[in-house]
Amino acid sequence: MGLHGIRGRWCFLSGAADGLGNAIARELAARGMNLALFDVQEGKVATLANDLQALGVEALPVPVDLADAASAAAAVAAAVDRVGPPRALIHDAAVLTPRPFREWTFDGWRRELDIILQGAFVLAKGVWEPMIAQGDGSIVFISSGSALRGFPLESAYTPAKHGQEGLMKVLSIEGAEFNIAVNTATTGAPIDTPMSWGHYTPEMRQQMISPSRLAPAFAYFAALDARQATGLRFDAFQVSEAIMLQSQATRV
Numbered sequence: 001m002g003l004h005g006i007r008g009r010w011c012f013l014s015g016a017a018d019g020l021g022n023a024i025a026r027e028l029a030a031r032g033m034n035l036a037l038f039d040v041q042e043g044k045v046a047t048l049a050n051d052l053q054a055l056g057v058e059a060l061p062v063p064v065d066l067a068d069a070a071s072a073a074a075a076v077a078a079a080v081d082r083v084g085p086p087r088a089l090i091h092d093a094a095v096l097t098p099r100p101f102r103e104w105t106f107d108g109w110r111r112e113l114d115i116i117l118q119g120a121f122v123l124a125k126g127v128w129e130p131m132i133a134q135g136d137g138s139i140v141f142i143s144s145g146s147a148l149r150g151f152p153l154e155s156a157y158t159p160a161k162h163g164q165e166g167l168m169k170v171l172s173i174e175g176a177e178f179n180i181a182v183n184t185a186t187t188g189a190p191i192d193t194p195m196s197w198g199h200y201t202p203e204m205r206q207q208m209i210s211p212s213r214l215a216p217a218f219a220y221f222a223a224l225d226a227r228q229a230t231g232l233r234f235d236a237f238q239v240s241e242a243i244m245l246q247s248q249a250t251r252v
């Protein structure tokens with residue numbers, strides 16, 4: 001399926017209210033994809049849904065706290081009941097609380113893991129059987145440099161992101177026979193988002209790029225199936241640059 005194949009199909013997107021998720025939602029809608037917008041920020045996803053509908057696509061705000069597994073499972077099941085099996089699931093929602101290990105409580109640590117890693121499990125679980133029935137699908141977990149390396153003050157975020165990579169590897173193997181692509185996508189660059197404002201050093205802030213520069217890659221990811229690419233860790237910045245270059249070459 002080419003990028004145009006996503007037109008009229010549904011993407012379930014977590015973390016849509018702010019930052020990269022918001023940019024992805026706008027990019028996919030501009031390319032004709034319908035969106036179910038999962039986020040804890042109820043007012044922002046309602047506003048975003050109105051903006052996307054004005055672009056001519058369908059948009060369903062799904063206010064949910066992904067740290068609550070039962071609520072998250074119910075939300076994804078209700079979205080499937082309402083719009084059918086999604087073509088793509090993109091799990092973008094995350095929090096990063098920079099904190100020394102000696103100051104973490106178990107409950108605080110657990111909440112961060114639940115949003116990132118448990119959220120990946122619950123969302124993927126909710127779309128898995130519908131995607132099998134549909135005969136294809138693409139699942140993407142948004143990754144990070146923290147999925148491969150350890151960083152100080154990240155004793156929740158770093159293991160959660162490592163865990164997402166492991167879940168992706170297993171699901172990509174199990175999804176192959178059902179033509180479900182399962183991949184991760186790292187940003188490839190620090191991005192100018194609320195998450196970054198909270199923890200990047202002044203040097204890193206100088207290198208930040210707009211999340212909209214990464215968004216085209218997610219149209220490509222949403223169109224994937226397991227025959228094309230699965231079990232991979234993409235660099236969203238590089239993929240977006242390639243898409244933009246290709247579209248410029250086509251225009252010449």
Ligand SMILES: NC(=O)c1ccc[n+]([C@@H]2O[C@H](COP(=O)([O-])OP(=O)(O)OC[C@H]3O[C@@H](n4cnc5c(N)ncnc54)[C@H](O)[C@@H]3O)[C@@H](O)[C@H]2O)c1
Nearest residue numbers: 015017018019020040066092093094144190191193194195
């Ligand atoms: N900011 C960066 O430079 C950077 C670098 C590497 C990877 N990432 C990853 O990119 C993705 C997007 O990050 P961002 O910078 O846009 O972050 P952000 O903080 O700007 O946005 C995160 C979104 O997740 C939502 N969210 C938070 N807790 C939630 C919960 N309990 N339930 C539902 N939704 C919840 C927020 O409301 C928000 O809309 C994340 O997965 C992050 O780990 C970011």
